[in-house]
Amino acid sequence: MEEDIDTRKINNSFLRDHSYATEADIISTVEFNHTGELLATGDKGGRVVIFQREQESKNQVHRRGEYNVYSTFQSHEPEFDYLKSLEIEEKINKIRWLPQQNAAYFLLSTNDKTVKLWKVSERDKRPEGYNLKDEEGRLRDPATITSLRVPVLRPMDLMVEAAPRRVFANAHTYHINSISVNSDYETYMSADDLRINLWNFEITNQSFSILSWGPRTGWLERRVLSSFQPHQCRNLYLLSYPKHLLAWHHQQAQPRVFEEPEDPSNRSFFSEIISSISDVKFSHSGRYIMTRDYLTVKVWDLNMENRPIETYQVHDYLRSKLCSLYENDCIFDKFECVWNGSDSVIMTGSYNNFFRMFDRNTKRDVTLEASRENSKPRAILKPRKVCVGGKRRKDEISVDSLDFSKKILHTAWHPSENIIAVAATNNLYIFQDKVN
Amino acid sequence: MLSKGLKRKREEEEEKEALAVDAWWLDSGHPAVAQAPQPVASSSLFDLSVLKLHHSLRQSEPDLRHLVLVVNTLRRIQASMAPAAALPSVPTPPTAPGAVDNLLTSSDAALSASMASLLEDLSHIEGLSQAPQPLVDEGPPGRPTGGAPPSLGALDLLGPATGCLLDDGLEGLFEDIDTSMYDSELWAPASEGHKSSPEGGPGKEEAPELDEAELDYLMDVLVGTQALERPPGPGR
Numbered sequence: 001m002e003e004d005i006d007t008r009k010i011n012n013s014f015l016r017d018h019s020y021a022t023e024a025d026i027i028s029t030v031e032f033n034h035t036g037e038l039l040a041t042g043d044k045g046g047r048v049v050i051f052q053r054e055q056e057s058k059n060q061v062h063r064r065g066e067y068n069v070y071s072t073f074q075s076h077e078p079e080f081d082y083l084k085s086l087e088i089e090e091k092i093n094k095i096r097w098l099p100q101q102n103a104a105y106f107l108l109s110t111n112d113k114t115v116k117l118w119k120v121s122e123r124d125k126r127p128e129g130y131n132l133k134d135e136e137g138r139l140r141d142p143a144t145i146t147s148l149r150v151p152v153l154r155p156m157d158l159m160v161e162a163a164p165r166r167v168f169a170n171a172h173t174y175h176i177n178s179i180s181v182n183s184d185y186e187t188y189m190s191a192d193d194l195r196i197n198l199w200n201f202e203i204t205n206q207s208f209s210i211l212s213w214g215p216r217t218g219w220l221e222r223r224v225l226s227s228f229q230p231h232q233c234r235n236l237y238l239l240s241y242p243k244h245l246l247a248w249h250h251q252q253a254q255p256r257v258f259e260e261p262e263d264p265s266n267r268s269f270f271s272e273i274i275s276s277i278s279d280v281k282f283s284h285s286g287r288y289i290m291t292r293d294y295l296t297v298k299v300w301d302l303n304m305e306n307r308p309i310e311t312y313q314v315h316d317y318l319r320s321k322l323c324s325l326y327e328n329d330c331i332f333d334k335f336e337c338v339w340n341g342s343d344s345v346i347m348t349g350s351y352n353n354f355f356r357m358f359d360r361n362t363k364r365d366v367t368l369e370a371s372r373e374n375s376k377p378r379a380i381l382k383p384r385k386v387c388v389g390g391k392r393r394k395d396e397i398s399v400d401s402l403d404f405s406k407k408i409l410h411t412a413w414h415p416s417e418n419i420i421a422v423a424a425t426n427n428l429y430i431f432q433d434k435v436n
Numbered sequence: 437m438l439s440k441g442l443k444r445k446r447e448e449e450e451e452k453e454a455l456a457v458d459a460w461w462l463d464s465g466h467p468a469v470a471q472a473p474q475p476v477a478s479s480s481l482f483d484l485s486v487l488k489l490h491h492s493l494r495q496s497e498p499d500l501r502h503l504v505l506v507v508n509t510l511r512r513i514q515a516s517m518a519p520a521a522a523l524p525s526v527p528t529p530p531t532a533p534g535a536v537d538n539l540l541t542s543s544d545a546a547l548s549a550s551m552a553s554l555l556e557d558l559s560h561i562e563g564l565s566q567a568p569q570p571l572v573d574e575g576p577p578g579r580p581t582g583g584a585p586p587s588l589g590a591l592d593l594l595g596p597a598t599g600c601l602l603d604d605g606l607e608g609l610f611e612d613i614d615t616s617m618y619d620s621e622l623w624a625p626a627s628e629g630h631k632s633s634p635e636g637g638p639g640k641e642e643a644p645e646l647d648e649a650e651l652d653y654l655m656d657v658l659v660g661t662q663a664l665e666r667p668p669g670p671g672r
Contacts, residue, residue, distance in 0.1 A: 086496035112497075174500060194501040269481060269512050273505045326509075327484060332502050 025426035029410055032421070033097035033105070036414040039067055039421055040107060041428055042092025046076035048109055048162075050120065051430075073162035076111040088113050094179050106165075108188060112175040115200060117166035125153040171197050171207045201220055249356050258289070258305045260298070264289050265396070270322045270331060278334035283343040284415075290346055292337040295319060297348050297358065312365065313360045316349045317388045317399045330404050341416045349408025352397065353424045354384055369406060370422045370429040381431065482517065485510040493654075507655065 018034075024045030031040050039051040052070035079088040090111055098106040104121035129151040133139050176193040181188045189210070190197050197207040262271060274294040281290045289300040291308075295316055298308035318325060325331040330351075337348040349355045350367070358365045367384040387396035410423040418433035487504060492503045 084496060102583070175497070261583070269509055269516075272508050272512070276505060326481075329488075329502075332505065 013148055027224045027410060027423035027426060027428060028091050029093060029095050029424050030412040030421045030428070031095045031097060032097075032412050032414055033107075034099050034415060036416060036419065038070065038097070038105065039412070039430070040095045040097065041421075041423065042075065042087075042095050042109055043426070044091040046074055046078070046090030046092060046111065048075045048092060048095065048118070050105075071160040071162055073118070075109045075116060075118065075164075076114065078254065079113075096179050096181055098181055099185060103186075108179055108181065108288055110176050110190065113169065113172055114181060115168040115188075115199070116164050117168075118162050119165045120160060123159045123161060124155060124157075126156040127151045128154050166201060166204050168199055168204050168207070170261055171199075256305050258291075258300055258308075261309045266319075268322065270326055273326070273331050274322065279336040281337060281339060282339060283339050285343055286341065290333050290337050290339060291349055294331060294333075294335075297337050297346060299346070299360070310360065312346070312356075313321050314356055315354075315386070316350055317386055321399070325404070328404065330407075333407055333409065335407075335409055336411060338413045340413050340418070347411055347413060347420065349411055349422070351404050351407050353384075353406045353408060354404040355408045355411060355422055368426070368431075370424040371406075374428075482513050485513060503655070608633070 009391070024043065024047075026044040027041050028044055029042040032038070033040070037053050039053075041049050041051075048071075049069060050071045051067040053065040053067050056065045075092060078090045080086075081088055088111065092109050092111060094108075094110050096108045098108070100106075104119050107118050107120070109116055109118060128135070129149050132142070133149075142365065150388055168190070172190065172192045174194055176190050176192050177189060178191040180191075186199055186202075188201050190199065190207075192246060196210050198210045199207045202353075226405065233410045243344055262275070277291045277293055279292040282288070283290065287302055288309075289302060291298045291300065295318060296314055297312045299310040299312075322331060335349050337346060339346055345357055345359050347355060347357045353369050353371045354367050355370060356365060356367050367386070368381045369384050382394055382395075385393070385396045386402070387398045388432040392398050406425060408424055412421045414420070418432050422429045422431065488506045489503075489510060492498050492506060
């Protein structure tokens, strides 16, 4: 697959302390809106940066619309819980866009504890000619007013404002890992490790716990919810746990369990950890489910629970390194996975700033790298290859040379076009399909 | 830091375990457990897992997924080390064979010792009383010794809104419920009193299950203390 690169770095390095800048700039979530016109990123410092796709101009037909920064705002601040004596991180865990209903854009952003509804709107006119205050906004002495005038709206430079409209707090004991807007656009759900809450957008001091469970013996085995995705038209909810995946329809008595039998030849102490699902996504069609575990991506048919219909190896060469990866905690990394608009290609990240794409129809796959050192802007991405043993070819990289601190956990795919956003630590890469 | 009154089967192995825990105490400010087990002598998988468990529990707000996976891995390792366990041959990780062999015959004591130290450690962190059974002391109407947390006011508003859409349907999912470990239960669904878990048995009388039960109890203590913020509602 040939790609055109359009690279953006979302933060300028105006912060002196390099290590601080790097830490706060780490991108923690990436999300396109429903049309793909906007792309939002959240970072560890609690900021949200929204990119907007430029309108394609007649003058530069050979260049597709590029994404430029549209708005930046501080969504969450670090908080201190005085009772527990712990700091609540401001890191943005998830962003979800609401469908656009008027000129303004709305999105939900959440950290570990608090969900916020933000309104992002444009202002390109300014009222002038007030009677009671002067141009600087100072109040005028009413005695000096001799005539009345009607204020008029004058054009001004476009300003994009973000304002918090709702704050939904104090409903989660554990860390919020998923949020999802319901198709009525009046309610949404938030999920942490042990609880799913249902909210009404208009009500911030109350939520309904639609699913929760408490400490019981045996809960260690399977109760921690690692991700949650509802499928709106079917009222079907996917809950992924360390060991298996549940599809729950609220009208059915029992949820359906999707679980593949363990391969006895691959069994090790780490079998459970590597089979733990880190992300789950419905296909756009609603017919398939994709799950990501540590080494593979699996596609399931909604109607077949005993095994996936497709399994793709993301980085099987890590199987012999599991002990070291357990030691340095990399084995617990939660990689996400995404579908393209037509559900024909799936994408997920790996280490060393590599990310992988799998074409479900042709069964071809490719490894690409998101790094500025190894690719120039507008150059076509070169496929990468990891050498597992024996002789290493010129362009290959050996498993032992992989940089495990450079992990691509968060990626996003434009809802209808071949445009992808890849978060590599504190850099955001946007790749577009090359048009001849 | 080892609790008194705990049986000590093998003096030398307990010392070894104490050393590992000591190292952790010294390294308490260390952010990443990964850097700790460098020396060959302490780099067995079991020690590593116990260290990770310590580290995870030490966090003010542990990552539950991490905790669950580490505990389950620890169980697997322990099960493979127990001579009575009837597991098929499991590929052993590349650890120092000497350390593993020594631990094979003393896993119970090592685990008990670490659990005991963890419990003691927890009681310091969570501000609980010295009673090793905090949950028994604080039933649903009770509150931690510090008094009602200020944030409880906001959470109380959530109390009446406990409409659970799938109250009956999900009970089948939790067939292995066993609550005989403690009395207070903040979530009390109608199906309390299910048959005991096929996996970790509750019985303190059953010696082989003792460590698993202690692990479970430990998790429950952790989650129980954290869950005290929730309002004592009727069911979910």
